[in-house]
Amino acid sequence: MRVISRKNDRGVEVYDTDLELVRTFAVPPRSTFREPGSEGHAVPASRDRLFYATDTAVLKVDPEGREEWRFELGARGPKCGVSYTDVALSADDAVLWVYAPNAMADRGRDDEWIALDAATGELRARYELPTAGHGGDHVALRDGRMLLEVGEGQDGIQIYLAGPDTAPHDYGWGDRSLHGVSPDETRFVTVGHDSDDLIVHAFPGGEPLFTVTLPDFGFPDDEDDIFLEWSPGFLDDDTVIAVVFGVDEEEDTDWWRHFRVDAHTGEVLGELEITTIDQYDLDVLGDGTYVITDTDGTLRRM
Numbered sequence: 001m002r003v004i005s006r007k008n009d010r011g012v013e014v015y016d017t018d019l020e021l022v023r024t025f026a027v028p029p030r031s032t033f034r035e036p037g038s039e040g041h042a043v044p045a046s047r048d049r050l051f052y053a054t055d056t057a058v059l060k061v062d063p064e065g066r067e068e069w070r071f072e073l074g075a076r077g078p079k080c081g082v083s084y085t086d087v088a089l090s091a092d093d094a095v096l097w098v099y100a101p102n103a104m105a106d107r108g109r110d111d112e113w114i115a116l117d118a119a120t121g122e123l124r125a126r127y128e129l130p131t132a133g134h135g136g137d138h139v140a141l142r143d144g145r146m147l148l149e150v151g152e153g154q155d156g157i158q159i160y161l162a163g164p165d166t167a168p169h170d171y172g173w174g175d176r177s178l179h180g181v182s183p184d185e186t187r188f189v190t191v192g193h194d195s196d197d198l199i200v201h202a203f204p205g206g207e208p209l210f211t212v213t214l215p216d217f218g219f220p221d222d223e224d225d226i227f228l229e230w231s232p233g234f235l236d237d238d239t240v241i242a243v244v245f246g247v248d249e250e251e252d253t254d255w256w257r258h259f260r261v262d263a264h265t266g267e268v269l270g271e272l273e274i275t276t277i278d279q280y281d282l283d284v285l286g287d288g289t290y291v292i293t294d295t296d297g298t299l300r301r302m
Contacts, residue, residue, distance in 0.1 A: 001285060002140075003043045004299070014047050019291070019299045025050040026065050031084065036076075040086035044093040044118070051096050051118070053085035055105070058098050060121060069121030071098070071114075077106025081134070082153075088138030090146065094118055095164055097146045099136030113148060115164045124164045131158050139181055139188075147188070149178040156193055161204060171206050180233040182263060183286040189240055195227035198242055200263060210266035217244050217259055217268055225249065229256065233284035238263050241272060241290070245279045258282060274302070 004015045012025040027050070031037040036055035043050055049068070051060050056075050060068040073085065083104035088097050098114040100107075111133055115125040133150035140146055145163040152158065157177050162168040176190035181203060188203045198212045214221045214228065229243040240261040247254055256279035258272040276282050276292050283291040291301050 001287060003045060003047060004283075004291060005041070005043045006299070007038070007041060012041050012043070012050055012052070014043050014050075015299065016047070019301050022047050023063055025052075025061065025063065027052055028054060031055055039084050040088075040099075042087050042089045042096065044089060046093075051087055051089065053087050053098065055085075058085070058087060058096070058116070058121075060096075060118070071116055071121050071123075073098075073100050073105075074102075074107045077108065079106040080104070081106070083133075084135035086136040086138060088140060088146065089118060090144050091140045091142050092144065095124060095144065097138055097148070099133070099138070099148055099150065101131075101133045101135060101150075103132040104134055111150070113160065113162065113168060125162075127162060127168050129158075129160070129168065133158070137178065139178065141181065141185060147178060147181065151177075159190070169204075177230045179230065180284070180286075182234045182237050184237050187234075187263065189232055189234065191228055191230050191232060195230065196221065198228055198232060198240075198261070200240065200266065212242065212261055212266050212268065214244070216266070217242070219244060219246075229279045231280045231282065233282075234263060234286055235260070235284045235290065236286060236288045239269070241282065241284055243279050243282070254279075 006013055011027050014022045016022050027038040029037040031039045039053040041052035058071045081104040083101040086099045096116045096118045100112045102109050102111050111129040111131045113127045131150045133152050135151055137149045148160045150158045156174040159171040159178050160168040175193040179189045181188045187200050189200050191198050200209045219226050225247040229245040232242045235241050240263045242259045242261050245256045260269040281293050
């Protein structure tokens with residue numbers, strides 16, 4: 001099971017499988033649009049090292065914060081926009097993948113997807129991407145390959161698949177958000193950029209297997225204030241969790257509900273009766289369990 005960690009004002013907290021705190025790595029404050037700081041991070045299964053990005057570099061540090069290696073990305077330019085570097089480890093922790101939003105960071109070169117030797121920081125591969133992304137999200141695969149979603153704001157979303165020795169495959173949709181791969185790695189799930197449908201695709205080809213829309217959950221498809229949230233995922237091989245989000249205009253409040261969907265047929269199986277602090281606060285682990293946050297900030301595995 002992947003390592004559970006989270007970044008907060010104390011640094012990056014790392015937990016064991018029982019959600020007991022193992023250690024906290026001190027990192028710079030979060031990067032914002034106006035202030036530089038720390039961005040994406042990754043923790044290996046050993047839980048004794050931290051990889052993280054800043055606005056100018058990617059670093060590996062030990063539990064005391066001592067730097068083991070640094071890979072320079074370059075300074076942001078004067079026309080820098082919203083740009084957030086993401087990092088992720090391969091399934092075997094051997095390769096650190098880096099999405100560098102160079103165009104939005106005004107570094108004078110194209111966006112890059114970079115593979116580094118996790119032990120040494122040595123460059124393994126460097127791929128240019130035809131994107132102008134604000135940020136990226138990775139999904140690691142057992143064979144060492146990686147999926148990457150690049151968010152380009154109102155211009156859409158791009159999804160790529162690559163390995164350290166294989167150039168990126170562009171799925172070419174431009175309007176679908178990636179939300180995880182089934183534990184058996186035969187399917188993956190996306191949500192439309194306009195949040196009106198959820199599709200489960202065959203992996204790796206991307207062929208649509210089925211589509212689920214708001215009426216399948218019992219909601220009209222012509223309501224401007226109800227939509228499928230960008231936060232589904234595979235609870236296990238047989239079940240996708242989907243989130244429907246809406247706005248109660250009379251009460252001026254948001255609401256969200258979690259639903260179970262058959263991952264083979266698309267049948268909506270019913271509501272997952274849980275309460276979360278927001279529509280994104282449910283992290284499925286692929287083994288039938290998930291993590292949510294209590295109102296006091298405590299992580300709970302259910």
